[in-house]
Amino acid sequence: xxxxxAHSVLPGFNLALGFTLLYLSLIVLIPLSALFxxxxxxxxxxxxxxxxxxxVLASLRVTxxxxxxxxxxxxxxxxxxxxxxxxxxxxxxxxxxxxxxLPFALPTAVAGITLATLYAPNGWLGQYFTAHDIKVxxxxxxxxxxxxxxxxxxxxxxxQPVLADVEAEVEEAAASLGAGRWDVFxxxxxxxxxxxxxxxxxxxxxxxxxxxxxxxxxAGNMPYISEIAPLLIVAxxxxxxxxxxxxxxxxxxLLSFALLLAINILQWWSSRRGxx
Amino acid sequence: xxxxxxxxxTLIAALFSGASHAAEIKLLNVSYDPTRELYQDYNxxxxxxxxxxxxxxxxxxxxxxxxGKQARAIIDGLEADVATLALAADIDALATxxxxxxxxxxxxxxxxxxxxxxxxxFLVRKGNPKNIKDWNDLVKPSVAVITPNPKTxxxxxxNYLAAWGYALKHNSNDQAxxxxxxxxxxANVPVLDSGARGSTTTFVERGIGDVLLAWENEAFLAVKELxxxxxxxxxxxLSILAEPPVSVVDKNVDKHGTRKVAxxxxxxxxxxxxQEIAANNFYRPTDEKVAKKYAKQFPKLNLIxxxxxxxxxxxxxxxxxxxxxxxxxxxxxx
Numbered sequence: 001x002x003x004x005x006a007h008s009v010l011p012g013f014n015l016a017l018g019f020t021l022l023y024l025s026l027i028v029l030i031p032l033s034a035l036f037x038x039x040x041x042x043x044x045x046x047x048x049x050x051x052x053x054x055x056v057l058a059s060l061r062v063t064x065x066x067x068x069x070x071x072x073x074x075x076x077x078x079x080x081x082x083x084x085x086x087x088x089x090x091x092x093x094x095x096x097x098x099x100x101x102l103p104f105a106l107p108t109a110v111a112g113i114t115l116a117t118l119y120a121p122n123g124w125l126g127q128y129f130t131a132h133d134i135k136v137x138x139x140x141x142x143x144x145x146x147x148x149x150x151x152x153x154x155x156x157x158x159x160q161p162v163l164a165d166v167e168a169e170v171e172e173a174a175a176s177l178g179a180g181r182w183d184v185f186x187x188x189x190x191x192x193x194x195x196x197x198x199x200x201x202x203x204x205x206x207x208x209x210x211x212x213x214x215x216x217x218x219a220g221n222m223p224y225i226s227e228i229a230p231l232l233i234v235a236x237x238x239x240x241x242x243x244x245x246x247x248x249x250x251x252x253x254l255l256s257f258a259l260l261l262a263i264n265i266l267q268w269w270s271s272r273r274g275x276x
Numbered sequence: 277x278x279x280x281x282x283x284x285x286t287l288i289a290a291l292f293s294g295a296s297h298a299a300e301i302k303l304l305n306v307s308y309d310p311t312r313e314l315y316q317d318y319n320x321x322x323x324x325x326x327x328x329x330x331x332x333x334x335x336x337x338x339x340x341x342x343x344g345k346q347a348r349a350i351i352d353g354l355e356a357d358v359a360t361l362a363l364a365a366d367i368d369a370l371a372t373x374x375x376x377x378x379x380x381x382x383x384x385x386x387x388x389x390x391x392x393x394x395x396x397x398f399l400v401r402k403g404n405p406k407n408i409k410d411w412n413d414l415v416k417p418s419v420a421v422i423t424p425n426p427k428t429x430x431x432x433x434x435n436y437l438a439a440w441g442y443a444l445k446h447n448s449n450d451q452a453x454x455x456x457x458x459x460x461x462x463a464n465v466p467v468l469d470s471g472a473r474g475s476t477t478t479f480v481e482r483g484i485g486d487v488l489l490a491w492e493n494e495a496f497l498a499v500k501e502l503x504x505x506x507x508x509x510x511x512x513x514l515s516i517l518a519e520p521p522v523s524v525v526d527k528n529v530d531k532h533g534t535r536k537v538a539x540x541x542x543x544x545x546x547x548x549x550x551q552e553i554a555a556n557n558f559y560r561p562t563d564e565k566v567a568k569k570y571a572k573q574f575p576k577l578n579l580i581x582x583x584x585x586x587x588x589x590x591x592x593x594x595x596x597x598x599x600x601x602x603x604x605x606x607x608x609x610x
Contacts, residue, residue, distance in 0.1 A: 053599075054608060055604070055607075055608070113477075116482065117481065117482070120481075120482035120483070120484065121482070121483070121484065122482060122483040122484075123482070137482070138466065138467045138484070216469075216470050216474075217474065220466070220467045220468065221425060221467070221468040221469065221470060222466075222467075222468055223468075223607040224607065231428070231470065234428055234470065235425070235427040235428050236599070237344075237345075237348065238342075238344040238345075238427060238428050239427070239593075239597070239598060239599070240348070240369055240373055241599070244599065
């Protein structure tokens with residue numbers, strides 16, 4: 001306790017901690033525990049029965065797989081976008097910068113309808129894919145497109161400030177010491193932004209798992225193929241099966257939590273290794 | 277200002293406030309998606325009627341959304357005075373999952389509390405290129421059918437049951453054959469939207485599929501809004517009588533003190549004026565006179581009812597749409 005006091009510049013640790021706990025309880029813990037309580041009405045056997053149903057497993061697979069692919073795409077291209085926005089000046093940069101936030105602001109249903117319109121077989125973009133026999137809308141590929149769209153800002157916005165902190169001089173110094181471009185990236189820049197990139201990836205991933213609005217319009221919602229877990233939750237609610245719906249939600253929550261925890265541990269481990 | 281002028285002023289003020297003292301009543305109608313246009317017209321008409329009858333102003337708000345979602349919202353505390361939903365099962369839920377309405381709600385108004393009815397028809401591309409005439413054309417391998425997911429859409433349940441009813445009739449009531457028929461039909465569905473409006477968009481805007489199974493009123497509306505040069509309506513040989521029911525939400529009207537006006541609101545739906553508005557919005561009127569007047573508008577169909585063929589909503593819901601029910605089996609077999 002005294003350790004905390006010694007490090008804190010601002011007074012009122014007890015008050016601040018109390019406030020934090022209260023706030024987190026109201027906003028996060030109470031709703032989530034309500035979820036657990038409701039799903040607990042089924043008992044462990046019932047929980048297991050719902051979660052291991054063929055259709056639920058298939059939908060969880062679709063959700064987590066497409067979310068992962070979308071997050072990987074975002075990590076890669078988001079990094080490039082952040083890089084360009086930090087390192088270069090060009091006309092219209094502010095507009096491009098603002099564009100990145102658009103997926104945050106747009107209602108997800110609007111995003112879904114727009115993307116479905118574009119990528120449908122008769123859409124602006126879809127027609128070219130169709131010409132090559134690639135179906136985007138109404139397949140898992142369509143889900144990935146929607147999730148990539150909504151996840152982009154998470155990577156860009158987490159990497160951007162960290163990248164801005166890595167001064168260009170550092171790169172120049174590395175170059176003058178004889179490092180090639182790849183070496184500079186791999187040994188100087190990447191280790192610095194790696195934790196932020198991982199955070200961005202995790203955020204985009206987590207956001208994608210819970211996404212409903214934009215996906216249902218482009219997914220096609222075919223059972224076992226392009227049916228996402230949140231849709232099954234809605235289907236269960238439609239039957240007034242609150243317990244079943246919350247059970248899937250709890251399963252998703254636990255899986256997401258495990259994944260985020262794993263990513264955090266990875267981050268912690270890599271940052272410790274980095275400081276050594 | 278002396279005392280007498282003050283008294284005079286008070287009197288005048290009292291007079292004026294008395295004159296404008298006609299009560300202002302607020303009513304919330306919680307309805308499902310495709311009734312948007314219907315209730316827009318109807319609410320204006322009822323407000324006028326109520327003003328003429330009682331001198332009171334009634335302001336009606338309408339909330340629209342998926343029928344099941346709306347029912348859940350009412351159960352969870354949305355203070356609807358009246359519920360006008362897509363299926364009896366959803367108002368039943370108000371009675372069974374909470375005590376907002378009594379169990380016998382459906383007997384309180386005429387025609388199973390359904391002032392207007394509708395049915396399921398086919399919407400096809402102009403000229404009907406795939407020559408789709410009846411349900412058995414929908415199971416041909418080359419036909420793509422658009423219908424929403426019955427697990428999430430009330431309208432889709434009617435579609436499903438209509439197809440089932442057709443198959444039963446043509447296979448001398450063999451349930452296994454009916455299941456095979458419906459399985460084949462759903463094998464032809466490339467996109468399962470979560471709601472009826474979503475399916476309409478998929479079919480109309482995205483150009484996917486050869487035939488859309490739709491509420492009759494939605495099909496008429498699509499043709500009217502998007503141009504008769506793009507789509508045709510095909511009436512199958514047999515379809516299902518869809519009865520979208522209405523009810524006062526007792527607990528809420530008693531709390532708000534709006535029972536009288538809420539009941540009048542629903543009864544007026546049965547009046548010739550209300551029936552005309554329904555017919556103009558492509559719902560089939562139940563009043564015989566009005567029905568005769570608009571007979572030309574609606575194709576003559578052989579209509580089965582859910583009570584006759586499926587033993588009522590509760591049973592149909594349990595057999596076909598509950599988890600592990602027939603609909604799930606259709607997809608599990610693949």
